[in-house]
Amino acid sequence: DTAVSQTPKYLVTQMGNDKSIKCEQNLGHDTMYWYKQDSKKFLKIMFSYNNKELIINETVPNRFSPKSPDKAHLNLHINSLELGDSAVYFCASSQVGIGVEKLFFGSGTQLSVL
Amino acid sequence: GESVGLHLPTLSVQEGDNSIINCAYSNSASDYFIWYKQESGKGPQFIIDIRSNMDKRQGQRVTVLLNKTVKHLSLQIAATQPGDSAVYFCAENGGGSNYKLTFGKGTLLTVNP
Numbered sequence: 001d002t003a004v005s006q007t008p009k010y011l012v013t014q015m016g017n018d019k020s021i022k023c024e025q026n027l028g029h030d031t032m033y034w035y036k037q038d039s040k041k042f043l044k045i046m047f048s049y050n051n052k053e054l055i056i057n058e059t060v061p062n063r064f065s066p067k068s069p070d071k072a073h074l075n076l077h078i079n080s081l082e083l084g085d086s087a088v089y090f091c092a093s094s095q096v097g098i099g100v101e102k103l104f105f106g107s108g109t110q111l112s113v114l
Numbered sequence: 115g116e117s118v119g120l121h122l123p124t125l126s127v128q129e130g131d132n133s134i135i136n137c138a139y140s141n142s143a144s145d146y147f148i149w150y151k152q153e154s155g156k157g158p159q160f161i162i163d164i165r166s167n168m169d170k171r172q173g174q175r176v177t178v179l180l181n182k183t184v185k186h187l188s189l190q191i192a193a194t195q196p197g198d199s200a201v202y203f204c205a206e207n208g209g210g211s212n213y214k215l216t217f218g219k220g221t222l223l224t225v226n227p
């Protein structure tokens with residue numbers, strides 16, 4: 001069983017469209033994240049939710065809206081997609097103690113905006 | 115600030131050699147560090163971690179060294195194998211109450227048979 005699973009793995013779409021990426025974790029963790037990896041492999045945090053509450057919102061355009069229906073799920077909805085949104089998006093989870101502990105990552109969603 | 119580089123550093127080694135991957139971090143408040151391995155088409159996988167009250171930690175074929183004086187972290191891989199070929203990232207937590215890991219740029223390790 002996959003610990004952190006995200007769908008779809010590949011997403012090809014036109015500029016201006018709206019799309020969603022789903023993420024689920026079965027590790028019982030209380031914190032989930034979205035990271036963006038650009039073409040140079042740089043990983044940057046976008047959002048973090050702890051027990052369904054948004055705790056980190058980095059400088060991300062408001063076209064990106066995370067939603068956490070429960071602590072095992074964190075979905076990412078993107079409105080009005082732009083060429084620069086093309087990247088690999090990773091969902092991750094962790095069990096936060098004093099601070100963040102090691103993250104468990106999904107296999108990524110490669111988004112290509114044409 | 116974040117430890118970043120302009121290009122993805124690369125390291126090429128022969129199978130059986132030892133590999134050393136280096137990372138400079140910039141946040142002196144960081145007290146927890148992790149190394150991740152990312153194979154092509156996959157998400158980053160945890161390799162080993164270390165807390166700031168330690169300067170060395172060993173795992174299976176891997177050793178992490180932490181030098182807080184110069185804010186430097188290294189990952190040593192013994193007897194490198196072709197399956198070790200991947201991009202390796204260091205990450206820091208920015209301090210105990212922080213809720214995020216900040217990743218370095220990554221190093222591409224290529225193991226030649």
